[in-house]
Amino acid sequence: MKLSKRGEYALRALIDIGLAHALGKTLVSSSELAKQERIPVKFLEAILLELKRAGYLHSKRGAQGGYFLAQPMHRIKIGDVVRRIEGPLAPIRCASVTAYEKCSCPDEAHCGLRLLMVDVRNAIANILDRYTLADTVEVTLRKLRRDKAPLPFVEAAR
Amino acid sequence: MKLSKRGEYALRALIDIGLAHALGKTLVSSSELAKQERIPVKFLEAILLELKRAGYLHSKRGAQGGYFLAQPMHRIKIGDVVRRIEGPLAPIRCASVTAYEKCSCPDEAHCGLRLLMVDVRNAIANILDRYTLADTVEVTLRKLRRDKAPLPFVEAAR
């Protein structure tokens, strides 16, 4: 039941880019992002590239370059991002909706474990497929403002 | 978001032992179990040993030996078994209730990802900590009977 560092970094990066976007900074470089999120630069680069290939980001090369969102935030479902980076949401393949695969169980039709894991997968999907990047960014932003915490990317945007 | 084979096998074995118990067969050998569940014998042995060390099973050595439940089924929470075999339920450590650990996020208090993952972890825990082995066995048994499927361990119990 674990999200890898790769997945964690991907989501953190995406949220950060979304946050920057919401604050008026539509372009963020990998080095900025790495610094802000304390992620190894080179590792992050690879991840951003993957997010780009997945269609979530576009990029601009060269000096003053960086990454920016390729889709409106409310259309980026967290669940899809996780699926792309980590694979199926279901804890076990025979309980997966989008990537079903037979398992070694002798009698799948009466497997209690499968039933249970289908429930778990649905519970996870209900959250991750309902929440979009827009939701996540909004919640974060609201929390930051309520606590009067320093907003990221605002000095840099000046 | 994945359950390893080890975890899968552990749960399947436990459910099977519970099923056998419910059908009057209180003692099951690793070879029977391996055959029934199509799990490599030696691998299963190691897992059963771990379940024993965790206090879920007792064993009887020698001929006619085997494993049997060390606790009443309704007191074995699936969530605890998973935690024991797989580790924390939360997808990310900073969202774990039972095994919290700080992550590299610069501002944990305002991290949108963490919020989201706390929700996911709660959704998972709500299912896995609510369901006991007794529930799982009962559901399985009911399904088997409704479909008039051949019950496992009954011929062998004769």
Add this chain to the structure above:
DNA sequence: GCAATGTCTATCATTTTGGTAGGAATTGCA
């Protein structure tokens, strides 16, 4: 005493994870 069984230790191949290194290609700007 023998067969069946649990217990223990060691080993292993493969995959996944979490990176690092270096350089080529592109672009903005002085």
Add this chain to the structure above:
DNA sequence: TGCAATTCCTACCAAAATGATAGACATTGC
């Protein structure tokens, strides 16, 4: 025009996790 900043690409790597397998020893029932 050239330099610095940036993305993009390929290759490589060490450590850990995964999913087993092998073999010997200990215990018990018959």
